Amino acid sequence: MQFVRFIQTLVIAAAFLPSVYSDEASRPNVIVVITDDQGYGDVAFTGNPAIKTPTIDKLCSQGTLLTNFHVDPTCAPTRSALMSGRYSDRVGVWHTVQGRNMLRRRETTMANVFGDNGYATGLFGKWHLGDCYPYRPEDRGFQHCVYHKAGGVGQAPDYWGNDYFDDTYVVNGKHQRFEGFCTDVWFNEGMKFIKANKDKPFFAYISTNAPHSPYYCPEEYTQPYEGNPQVSITEFYGMITNVDDNIAKLIKMLDDEGIADNTILVFMTDNGTAGGLKDGRGFDGGMRGMKNSEYDGGHRVPFIIRWPGGKIEAGKSIDRLTAHIDVLPTFIELCDLEAPAIDFDGRSIASLLHTDGNDWPERTLVVESQRVVDPIKWRKSAVMDDRWRLVNGEELYDLNADPKQATDLAAQHPAELDRLRDEYDKFWNDVSTEHDLTSYMVIGSEHSPIVSLSSHDWLIDKLPPWNQGHIQNGDVAEESFWAIEVERDGDYEISLRRWPVEADKGINDGTYGKAFNYKQARLRIGDVDETQDIPTGAKEVTFKVTLKKGVTKLAPVFIGPDLTATPYYAYVTHQPKADWQTPQGMGIPVYDPSYGRVPPQVNN
Incomplete structure (x- = not known):
């Protein structure tokens, strides 16, 4: 068994073979529902005695379940591998922040492939592969997008004050206000998109931020779990049941519209559980580890695929090793899509879905949880085959006999240890050749006249202030920079802020959190190094500069008597107009704390 990269011959051949579908409209629709931080044990059909997921349980009986399906141990890396069919380490996404969550612009995405084959493509919910051009979902093949920024609602790039209820x-x-709980919004918008495109093939990616923290949830979903000693966190369980109810609405809509038979419906999650285990409560799915863990509990997740008209067997389980990198190659084969010759790390599992799998070859896969600026060999890694797990290059577990990975067999099986170490070496020697590449956020493009930057994407050698709570508290008030590519020579304006533009507060204002005492603003980018005084009460400071094309660092600071630190927010334009740096100039509604409902958990 050895690690190899597959150039899928089906992709190359597709350009020369006639389609099995008589016309474009007969190709199957595809819906992927992916939840955030929900583990293998956070559904009833895997044995959880307390959680209520009747729709997902029924979906499992109607489709095929992959019982040995793996993703990365955290969210952005998983999503990059899912979208590209390639290892997250290869496509530049080995973290969730620090500029290492941006899918390299050279990568072809699942949305690109579907769109190029005549599909309508839509994203609803979480993207987490870049908030600036050219990494936004609308830059990566999604024709219709309704989403929050960053890795979760309420993180630093997201609209200020978003809290799961009645958000923007x-x-x-364009920013738009919505009424309702976030998960309901994602499904409602996804179903609108599906109905609007039911007469042509569509690809709908419904990517919920739930049940990711903060644990805010409608009380109608938390009340059934209150007082149950088997429940880890009532809001976590409640959010999952809310997802389940929304999947029921989605399935009913597919039935009502008469498109269920020709729709591939996938349910999966993005990493191991985050809130499913607490103080001895909850269900571990029979595994060791949680989110961010190199043990199976961190990366083995449920994956269900249903296609009534596509001969995918109902009630079937597949226990062969599969992963997120297999999904795009599989869709290409199932939907008979033409695609460029992508050097996939995954492979199509169509033969597993349609046969007994006896001819499925042995394979070795790797998942990691790096979460650093520059990857480190062996860091939080798992090398996997159908039977064995090599953890961190040192621990060896026989999953057939020891699914909870309690007994390290490295000393007893040195040959297996060496074999899997060799496989990791092949993986590392391959993917590490481009670890020094940086994904630069582009300014000066006609595709993004104004670029919004936040501290979430600072290239600092520690966790940056990635959450709005950090911004409120004034955390990590230090010097850092953004990695920038200037697309064209020319004149630019750069606006520096302590609060995001929609908060509409002064640089030294303390209404929403810690007040600073900054006196000057200094801009450093390329050959530019300029300083301005900060007027009393100023909400921002704008610099007018001339920049040359190329990659550079944007490294501004606010300067006070006792502190010099990079602003949490910066805005850049190459098309300045009067008041462009205001909420009105950017077309963003000013944050209103009185707008919408407050999460019931906040009131309590």
Whole structure:
């Protein structure tokens, strides 16, 4: 068994073979529902005695379940591998922040492939592969997008004050206020998209931020779990049941519209559980580890695929090793899509879905949880085959006999240890050749007249202030920078802020959190190094500069008597107009703390 990269011959051949579908409209629709931080044990059909997921349980009986399906131990890396069919380490996404969550612009995405084959493509919910051009979902093949920014609602790039209820999200590049709980919004918008495109093939990617923290949830979903000693966190369980109810609505809509038979419906999650285990409560799915763990509990997740009209067997389980990198190659084969010759790390599992799998070859796969600026060999890694797990290059577990990975067999099986170490070496020697590449956020493009930057994407050698709570508290008030590519020579304006533009507060204002005492603003980018005084009460400071094309660092600071630190927010334009740096100039509604409902957990 050895690690190899597959150039899928089906992809190359597709350009020369006639389609099995008589016309474009007969190709199957595809829906992927992926939840955030929900583990293998956070559904009833895997044995959880307390959680209520009747729709997902029924979906499992109607489709095929992959019982040995793996993703990365955290969210952005998983999503990059899912979208590309290639290892997250290869496509530049080995973290969730620090500029290492941006899918390299050279990568072909699942949305690109579907869109190029005549599909309508839509994203609803979480993207987490870049918030600036050219990494936004609308830049990566999604024709219709309704999403929150960053890795979760309420993180630093997201609209200020978003809290899961009656939030403001991005709709095709513009901010729009919504009524309702976030998960309900994602499904409702996804179903609108499906109905609007039911007469042509569509690809709908419904990517919920639930049940990711903060644990805010409608009380109608938390009340059934209150007082149950088997429940880890009532809101976590409640959010999952809310997802389940929304999947029921989705399935009913597919039935009502008469498109269920020709729709591939996938349910999966993005990493191991985050809130499913607490103080001895909850269900571990029979595994060791949680989110961010190199043990199976961190990366083995449920994957269900249903296609009534596509001969995918109902009630079937597949226990062969599969992974997120297999999904795009599989869709290409199942939907008979033409695609460029992508050097996939995954392979199509169509033969596993349609046969007994006896001819499925042995394979070795790797998942990691790096979460650093520059990857480190062996860090939080798992090398896997159908039977064995090599953890961190040192621990060896026989999953057939020891699914909870309690007994390290490295000393007893040195040959297996050496074999899997060799496989990791092949993996590392391959993917590490481009670890020094940086994904630069582009300014000066006609595709993004104004670029919004936040501390979430600072290239600092520690966790940056990635959450709005960090911004409120004034955390990590230090010097850092953004990695920038200037697309064209020319004149630019750069606006520096302590609060995001929609908060509409002064640089030294303390209404929403810690007040600073900054006196000056200094801009450093390329050959530019300029300083301005900060007027009393100023909400921002704008610099007018001339920049040359190329990659550079944007490294501004606010300067006070006792502190010099990089602003949490910066805005850049190459098309300045009067008041462009205001909420009105950017077309963003000013944050209103009185707007919408407050999560019931906050009131309590």
